[in-house]
Amino acid sequence: MGMTAVQNPGLAAPEVMPDVNTTPLIDVLLVLLVMLIITIPTQLHAVTLDLPSGPPPQSLKTPTVVELFIDFDGAVSWNGLAVSPATLEQRLADLARLPSSDQAEIHIKPNSVADYGHVAAVMASVQRHGLTKMGMVGQGRFAH
Template structure:
C-alpha cells in the first residue's frame, strides 16, 4: 500500500485524498459480510408436492358446496344452489350420510361414501374454507376435495 509523501521543495499542502485507509476498511467489511451472510441465511429443506391435474369423476351422490366470503366478513356456504348456515350444513351432511348408510346397510365400503367437492372463491378467507371442511369432517365425510380451474391451455382426456 503506497502513500504519497511530499518530496521536493514544494511547500503547499497536498490536496489529494488518501484512499488507502478507505479501501482497507471496505475490504475488511467485505470479508466479514462474505463470512457472516451464509450463517444468517437459514433454510429448512422442504419437498414440495408435485401438482398434476387429474379430472374428477362426478357422481350424482357427491355433495357440491360453494364457499365465498361476504362483504361484511361473514361466510356464505351454498349446498348446490341453496344457501345454508353452519348448523344447517352439519344437519344436511349428517342426514345425507345417514341416508347412504341406511340404503347400503352393513355392506358399506369407503368407496361407497360420497365425496364432498368444495368450490372456493379466490378471495374467500381461510376461516370460511377451513370451517366448511371441519363441518363436513364432523358429519363423517372422509373424502373432501377442492375444485379448481385448470390452467389455461390445459388439454385433458376423460377416461
C-alpha cells in the first residue's frame, strides 16, 4: 500500500493520501497465471479401445442358460429344481471347470420379498467359483 504526500500550503504538515499501488499486484498475478498455464498438462481428447483382432468367430452358438430362483425363505432352485446349498456349490464348481467360452450364463431371479442376504450369498458363491456370466433377471419392480 503506497501513500502519497501532498503539500498543502495552508497546513504545517503534509497531508497523507492513502492510495493502493496495484502495479506490483498485477505483475504477481500475471506471473502466477503464466505459471498455471505452463504447468497444466495438455488434455488429450482420445478414447482408447481394445478392439478384437483377427477374423471373427465362424459360428456363434447360443449359450446355455442356468436360471437360479431364490425364494423368500432362501431356498434356491436350479432351472426349476430345488437344490441344497451343497448341491448348488457342486454344480457351480462343475460349471467353473468348463472353458470360459462354454460356461453357461447364470440368471439369478430372486423373489420380490427374498432377503438380500440370501441373494448376496448366491452371488458370492457364483463369483467365488470364477463364473463371470452372471446377471439379475426380473428386477423391473425396482426401477423407478
